[in-house]
Amino acid sequence: MSKIVAVVAEARGGKVKKPSLEAVSAARELAGKCGGEVVVLVAGAGLDPAKTELARSGAARVVALESPVLASYSGDGYCAVLVEALEPLAPAAVLMPHTAMGKDLMPRISAALGTGLVSDVTALHFDDGRFGATKPVFAGKAYQKSYMERTPFMATLRPNNFEARAGGGGAAVETRAPALTQEMLKAIVADVVSASSGSVPLSEAKVVVAGGRGLKGPEHWHLLEELAQAFGPGVAAVGATRAIVDAGWRPHDEQVGQTGKTVAPTLYIAAGLSGAIQHIAGMRTARYIVAINKDKDAPIFKVADYGIVGDVFEVLPALTAAVKQALA
Amino acid sequence: MDIIACIKRVAATDSKIKIGADGKSIDPAGVEFVLNPYDEYAVEQALRTKEAAGKGSVTVVALGGADVQKELRTCLAMGADKAVLIKDGGVAHDAYSTAEILAAWIKTVPHDLVFCGRQAVDGDNSQTGARLATLLGMSCVTDVEKLALDGNTFTAERAIEGGREVVKGTLPAVLTTDKGLNEPRYPNLKGIMAAKKKPLEELAAAAVAPASKVASLALPPERPPVKMLGEGAAAVGALIAALRNEAKVL
Numbered sequence A: 001m002s003k004i005v006a007v008v009a010e011a012r013g014g015k016v017k018k019p020s021l022e023a024v025s026a027a028r029e030l031a032g033k034c035g036g037e038v039v040v041l042v043a044g045a046g047l048d049p050a051k052t053e054l055a056r057s058g059a060a061r062v063v064a065l066e067s068p069v070l071a072s073y074s075g076d077g078y079c080a081v082l083v084e085a086l087e088p089l090a091p092a093a094v095l096m097p098h099t100a101m102g103k104d105l106m107p108r109i110s111a112a113l114g115t116g117l118v119s120d121v122t123a124l125h126f127d128d129g130r131f132g133a134t135k136p137v138f139a140g141k142a143y144q145k146s147y148m149e150r151t152p153f154m155a156t157l158r159p160n161n162f163e164a165r166a167g168g169g170g171a172a173v174e175t176r177a178p179a180l181t182q183e184m185l186k187a188i189v190a191d192v193v194s195a196s197s198g199s200v201p202l203s204e205a206k207v208v209v210a211g212g213r214g215l216k217g218p219e220h221w222h223l224l225e226e227l228a229q230a231f232g233p234g235v236a237a238v239g240a241t242r243a244i245v246d247a248g249w250r251p252h253d254e255q256v257g258q259t260g261k262t263v264a265p266t267l268y269i270a271a272g273l274s275g276a277i278q279h280i281a282g283m284r285t286a287r288y289i290v291a292i293n294k295d296k297d298a299p300i301f302k303v304a305d306y307g308i309v310g311d312v313f314e315v316l317p318a319l320t321a322a323v324k325q326a327l328a
Numbered sequence B: 001m002d003i004i005a006c007i008k009r010v011a012a013t014d015s016k017i018k019i020g021a022d023g024k025s026i027d028p029a030g031v032e033f034v035l036n037p038y039d040e041y042a043v044e045q046a047l048r049t050k051e052a053a054g055k056g057s058v059t060v061v062a063l064g065g066a067d068v069q070k071e072l073r074t075c076l077a078m079g080a081d082k083a084v085l086i087k088d089g090g091v092a093h094d095a096y097s098t099a100e101i102l103a104a105w106i107k108t109v110p111h112d113l114v115f116c117g118r119q120a121v122d123g124d125n126s127q128t129g130a131r132l133a134t135l136l137g138m139s140c141v142t143d144v145e146k147l148a149l150d151g152n153t154f155t156a157e158r159a160i161e162g163g164r165e166v167v168k169g170t171l172p173a174v175l176t177t178d179k180g181l182n183e184p185r186y187p188n189l190k191g192i193m194a195a196k197k198k199p200l201e202e203l204a205a206a207a208v209a210p211a212s213k214v215a216s217l218a219l220p221p222e223r224p225p226v227k228m229l230g231e232g233a234a235a236v237g238a239l240i241a242a243l244r245n246e247a248k249v250l
């Protein structure tokens, strides 16, 4: 009996995002352990580029659910068509990245399938015939390992945590047109307002430059933005502490921490922030952490890999210039 | 307008987490427990919605142990009309069983609008609201940062990667609340006094077992010790070298 490990891929604007390719890679590894095969499902409209990309991702099959009604995301619409496609597949496991869409959609699918879901997973397990997962709890202050007792096993995977390995192979692609009408949707996305163009989302950025009260005022935020830009286009995003968000210098979307975003970039540069326990909760799984603070006893140095004791107004411009030069 | 706000008692965000003797849960000794921060927004939004409608009721509900009475009383002091404690009988529920149990109860009471927090900051699941909506066949928007109600319809805004979604739908609905939606009020003395006389009903939870079993809880691996590279701009050269040669990120 071949087990199916299903992946719900996310295609916004017809294109597959990297976290979905990470999920396909993780699914292939899990399928290897449980002796199964990977089936990727994707819902949307105008999915040709997504289908081409997913066919090369190393999956055995790709099922595209295409309808003009699915052109923009809707929780109940996407849930309905995916549940309809998943039920006959009877998958052993269903995976999706823990993105805004994955967070919204997977609990709905899981509830409709009458099973459990482990959110924001950092490791998948298949031991003694049971599927399990490890996930951070208490904002990363502890890790919980659990095994699923209902089927299918479902998990959303933390972006930037599983490697997106090269796929290969040409998967069979099947396109279906689900019978869904606008009237069947209980809630619809009326508008998508995109943030300033060219900026990379915080949770997907390879480099995060974060600032705190040490920056003294919103008018100095450009020091962080210039450092982020120095890493090149699409690489770095700027984050903030809650103190900054509460003061209204920056929007809440940019808050890193237990009650903000959790980020796991390759490099996290913490400038002029103290490293409160709630802030560290959101960034401690970064691969490398650099701290710049004028107080040598600031708690941020306890989690940092590299530390500079100094004034952000002196160190940030120097670092920006040096990064530019290093990458030139 | 009959409104329900779901609340959970959780470890305060500044708690230091220690692993309990069973190796599967936290050691509660020395941990301060509070109303989940995102649920403060849920309760506040429920109260504001009722106030704007000029009529209706706000019921706060929690699945948990007897100690949740404290947080339920806090919500009554904020202005909720009624509290319901669904006693978990000591079972550590996951999002699956939590939502099944809450949904079974919600079906028995009038409900136009259900508010949940974006996530409970203990398990960090972010599941309960969307699960409830599916089980109850209601419309749903998660992580709401802005909300406008107009009769039977709502417009909600939520952040997505690189932008914001504006979602329109009709009641009944489940909405999960994010920071930015409102400024939660503090209970005042009058509210605290009034809360003592408000109803706090206790029920037994429907018999639903969690979908998953916890195998272990562990502290995260320690990070390696920091390398201090010096002071001021003079240390930038050493940082660039370290990022290039050791971390290999440049």
Ligand SMILES: Cc1cc2nc3c(=O)[nH]c(=O)nc-3n(C[C@H](O)[C@H](O)[C@H](O)COP(=O)(O)OP(=O)(O)OC[C@H]3O[C@@H](n4cnc5c(N)ncnc54)[C@H](O)[C@@H]3O)c2cc1C
Binding pocket: A211, A212, A213, A214, A215, A240, A241, A242, A243, A244, A255, A256, A257, A258, A259, A260, A261, A271, A272, A273, A274, A275, A276, A277, A278, A279, A282, A292, A293, A294, A295, A298, A310, A311, A312, A313, B013, B037
């Ligand atoms: C329920 C709850 C949830 C919370 N959630 C979050 C969260 O999600 N994220 C979050 O970040 N916080 C959160 N907090 C807040 C957290 O406790 C801290 O208050 C906050 O992180 C502090 O922000 P900060 O580091 O910018 O400011 P501060 O703690 O004031 O630190 C400023 C730092 O800048 C340094 N500095 C000052 N001037 C300079 C200079 N010229 N050059 C270099 N360094 C300088 C100082 O030495 C100091 O270390 C939460 C709090 C609560 C109660």
Ligand SMILES: Nc1ncnc2c1ncn2[C@@H]1O[C@H](COP(=O)(O)O)[C@@H](O)[C@H]1O
Binding pocket: B005, B006, B007, B008, B036, B038, B039, B042, B061, B062, B063, B064, B095, B098, B102, B115, B116, B117, B118, B119, B120, B121, B123, B124, B125, B126, B127, B128, B129
């Ligand atoms: N035991 C519970 N009792 C009542 N409401 C809960 C409970 N657990 C979770 N919730 C609600 O669901 C939200 C999201 O929780 P979670 O899905 O666990 O992250 C919380 O903010 C609460 O509003």
